[in-house]
Amino acid sequence: MSVNFEELDFRPTPMGVLSLRRRRSLTSGGDIYEIKLGDEFLMSSAFTTAEIELGRLGLAACGRTDLDVVVGGLGLGYTAQAVLENPGVRSLVVVDALAEVIEWHAQGLLPLGKQLTGDPRCRLVNGDFFAMSDSTEGFDPDAPRRRFDAVLVDIDHSPRNLLHPRHAALYAPEGLGRLASHLIPGGVFALWSNDPPDEGFQSALAGAFAASDSHVVTFDNSFGDHTASNTIYIGVKADVPIRKATAEAAPSTN
Numbered sequence: 409m410s411v412n413f414e415e416l417d418f419r420p421t422p423m424g425v426l427s428l429r430r431r432r433s434l435t436s437g438g439d440i441y442e443i444k445l446g447d448e449f450l451m452s453s454a455f456t457t458a459e460i461e462l463g464r465l466g467l468a469a470c471g472r473t474d475l476d477v478v479v480g481g482l483g484l485g486y487t488a489q490a491v492l493e494n495p496g497v498r499s500l501v502v503v504d505a506l507a508e509v510i511e512w513h514a515q516g517l518l519p520l521g522k523q524l525t526g527d528p529r530c531r532l533v534n535g536d537f538f539a540m541s542d543s544t545e546g547f548d549p550d551a552p553r554r555r556f557d558a559v560l561v562d563i564d565h566s567p568r569n570l571l572h573p574r575h576a577a578l579y580a581p582e583g584l585g586r587l588a589s590h591l592i593p594g595g596v597f598a599l600w601s602n603d604p605p606d607e608g609f610q611s612a613l614a615g616a617f618a619a620s621d622s623h624v625v626t627f628d629n630s631f632g633d634h635t636a637s638n639t640i641y642i643g644v645k646a647d648v649p650i651r652k653a654t655a656e657a658a659p660s661t662n
Contacts (some may be wrong), residue, residue, distance in 0.1 A: 416517050419508045421445075423572075426508055428517060441484060441518060443509065445571075453519070456486040457627035458600060458638035459562055463490025465623055466560045466598030467497070469642050474498045476554075478547045478590075480537040480561040482509050485520035487562055487600075492527050500530045501548055501556075507534045537563060538575050541587045558596040559587060566603035566639075579609055584616035588645050597643040605639050617643030 416428045424446040433440050433454070441453040451459075463486075467475065473496035479488050482504035491500050502524075504510055510532045513521035524530050533549060545552040547559070564570045567579040577583045587597060597617065605622040613620040620643045629636040 417508070417512065421506060421508065423506070426506060428512055439519075443484065451483045453484055453486075455627065455629075455636070456484070458625040458640065459483070459486040460490045461623070461625045462560055462562055462598055462600045462640055463487045463494075465640050465642060466558050466596055467491065467494050469596045469598070469644055470496075470557050470594075472496070472557070472594075475557040477501070478503065478556050478559045480541075480547075480559065481563040482506075482513065482532060483562065484518060485513060485524050487560060488524055488530065489520050491560070492524070492530060497529060500527075501533055502530065503533045503535050503537045503540060503547055505534070505536050510534055537561070538578055541578060541590065542583070544589075546590045555590055555592045556595060557592060558598065559591060560598045562600035566601040567599070567606055567609040569603065579612065581612045581615050584612060584643070588616055588643070591645045593645060594647045595645045597641075597645075599641040601639040601641065603639065604637070605641075609641070613641055613643045618646035619644040 413431045414429065416430055419426045427444045429442045429444065431440050431442070432438070443450045467477070475494070475497045476499045477491050477497055479491060479500065479502045482488065482502050488500060488502050491497055512518050513532065514525055516522050525532065535549065537547070540547045546554055547556070548554045564575055570576060578587065584597070591597065605624065610620065610622060620641070623640045623642070624637050625640055626635045626637045
C-alpha cells in the first residue's frame with residue numbers, strides 16, 4: 409500500500425518546474441498520479457475518460473485498418489493506450505515536448521509506462537508538436553514528410569486556453585490546414601478540450617476539413633456531487649483533393 413502522498417520526481421524545465429506526484433484517493437483507496445507545471449495541474453489519472461475517448465473517437469472516424477497514428481501530448485499515456493488497444497493500428501508516434509515525461513514512462517514511474525514502451529508499434533518522440541505541424545517535414549523525425557491516418561492532440565487546455573501563446577497558430581484556419589497536410593486523404597484530426605464546444609473553433613475546423621463534428625464527453629467528477637464534461641473535436645480530410653474553381657473565361661463561339 410502506498411503512502412498518502414509522495415513526490416516521485418521534480419525537474420526544472422524551460423517551461424517551468426515540472427513535478428510528478430502520487431497520492432492515495434480517500435474515496436477509492438487507489439493511487440492517483442498527477443503531473444504539475446509550476447502551480448498548474450497538467451493532468452491527473454483521476455480523470456481519464458475523455459483522454460481515452462479522444463483515441464477511440466478519433467480512430468472510429470477513420471473507418472479502416474492498418475492505421476498509422478500520431479498522438480500529440482504523451483501525458484500519463486491514456487490516449488496512447490487507447491490507440492494501441494485498437495487492433496487496426498499499425499504504428500504510433502507519440503510526440504511530447506517534455507523529455508522528462510518520456511523518461512518517467514521509460515523508467516516505469518507511471519503505470520502505463522512499461523505497456524507503452526514495450527509495444528513495438530509505439531515510439532515516443534521528444535519534440536515540439538506545434539513546430540512539427542507547421543513544418544513540411546512533419547511528425548516523424550525518421551521519415552520526413554510522412555503522412556498519417558490520424559493525428560490526435562491533447563496538449564493545451566482548449567483552443568483558447570493555451571499553455572503557451574505561440575500554440576494559438578495551430579487553431580487558426582491556416583494552422584489547421586498545415587496540420588491537414590500531414591494526413592492522407594480521408595485522414596482524421598481529433599482534439600481534446602477542457603471547455604464546452606467553441607463556435608469560433610468549430611467554424612475554423614469546418615473550413616479546414618471536408619467534414620467536422622464535436623462530441624461532449626461526460627464523466628463523474630469523483631466527488632459524487634455532479635458530472636463534468638470535456639469536448640472532442642473531429643475533422644476529416646477530403647478523400648480526394650478539392651479542385652478550386654478558376655476564373656477562366658468560356659471559349660468564344662464566334
